[in-house]
Amino acid sequence: MIRINNLSKYYGTTAALNAINICIGKGVIFGLLGPNGAGKTTLISILNGLTTFQEGEILVCDLPLRKNLREIRKRCTFIPQFLALYDNLSVIENLHFFAGIQNISGTVLQNNLDYAITTNSLEKLLKQKAVTLSGGQKRRLNIAIGLLNNPDILYFDEPTIGIDPESRNDILSTIRSLKKDNKTVVYTSHYMDEIEKICDEAAIINHGEIIAQGSLDALLQTANDNSAIIELHYSDQTSLHLLTDCIDTLQVIDGSTLKLKQQNSTNMSALLKILETKQIAVKQIRYQSMDLESLFITLTASENSHV
Template sequence: MIDVVNISKQYGAIQALDNISFEIEEGSCFGVVGPNGAGKSTLMKILSGILLEFKGDMLLNDHSVAKERMYIKKRIGYIPQEICLEETLSARDNMILFGKLYGLSGKKLQDRMESVLEQIGLSDRSKDKVTTFSGGMKRRLNIGCALLHEPDVVIMDEPTVGIDPQSRNSIFTIIEQLKASGSTIIYSSHYMEEVENLCDSIGLIDKGQLVEFGAMNELLERHAAPSLFVAGGSIDHDMLAPFGSPVEKGDGFVLTSDSPLDTLEQLVSRFREDGIDPRRLELYRPRLEDIFFHLTGTQLRDA
């Protein structure tokens, strides 16, 4: 169990994190979501024991990151947003470096290296220099270096930034394997779909504050009303207003109403009467992005 208790962090006049508290169940995947600059990376650095000065605490199985930093660091695998590898050295040399930093040596280190290289799909490239790797391969090695010591908690800060879909999928496979093995994962991203698909519970951060947290279904129940999506050439806000609360989204409108099926029928009748042929008219499954908009009035991608 991870207990985050009243964490605050200030950089000069900027309040990067403001009194953040939440809990993460052991073996679950917790998503930290927010726009760029929301404070996600600062939170990740505090949870992984990198930042030395902050207020509040994080407890991992009742051990405090503020007081027992070394204990926490041994149990956490931190995967930073940047690719932190020695690029002029081989994948194997990088793994030896990080393995030894986590206290592994000898046969144990060799065995773990073989196992992790297999897991990240780089066994056949282990002796090659990292400079010869693609962006996706570097990302996978970046992850592998944090898994050597079999951490209880894996902290991933935007691990899929700037990579191709194939590499992204292989990273998702690694995450699914970690989940299956019982690791607790803290996953930060501004890609909503990733978080929705991977995470059991989610914390939404905006301007250094935790605006909401809970299981995805709970959040949807709490904050996302049933809706329709309507799009078409002559359909505008004024036309939809009598049927509910239309909000422009992409090339159409999300129309929130208490009874979407009834509203759907009414819209079909209205369109038939007026001879309007909508390009899209469908039940809309609210997304994390809609919850964020509902809570902050800001689109995640625009923030």
């Protein structure tokens, strides 16, 4: 549905995006992760034709973006990070206005309005002015406006910022429900648990480059290093560093914490024996399975250390 080949975008001589390659299939919910300034919003803006790019090629619905922007826009929608709606118009007036400027009318308008309203549970709020809605309700209206053209592709730019957990869950289930309608979703967020909850695939972007990409399961599997955290009744980091000479996969986190990567019964019993010999008491052993957040932090931290 979306194919990005070697996309680069420069602000002067600084690369905001550098040789990005992404492929997103139809009906996939795709998460785009990255720290602030990584290039997520730039990429979303480019995909919506709001920002130009210098190199590479983007195909949306098999059409080159540059030449078919108007046509592509009719099949896509952009739900921006900030609430892009009119506070002084009611919910239904906002919906009618944004449908009107897209020349949606007649039966199509009625069907699309019904779809946008029911998908976002706005039935009881139609006559209320947007300014009087809660943060979560405004977010739902923001999404409903995006559904008015019944798009094939939806770009969500951090749509759950600043709302309560209940509203957040409602929005996430709304987005998840779009999958059953075979919609393609590109979703950026700072919240890793959201990506884990709703996305099928994800890419991690940092300093304008994709540093990991694939299905969530594959990403987590590759990243999972089967490590164990050993907490000690001890506080001498220098002495602990001597232990790393004995076991290669051992890492000193701080004066009282060790991390044993790729742990197994052999290296774990070797470590425990050494600790017993040195009369260092073990407080707790935790076996870690890596979640998306850990993966994100590990990857972006190692990237940052190379910069």
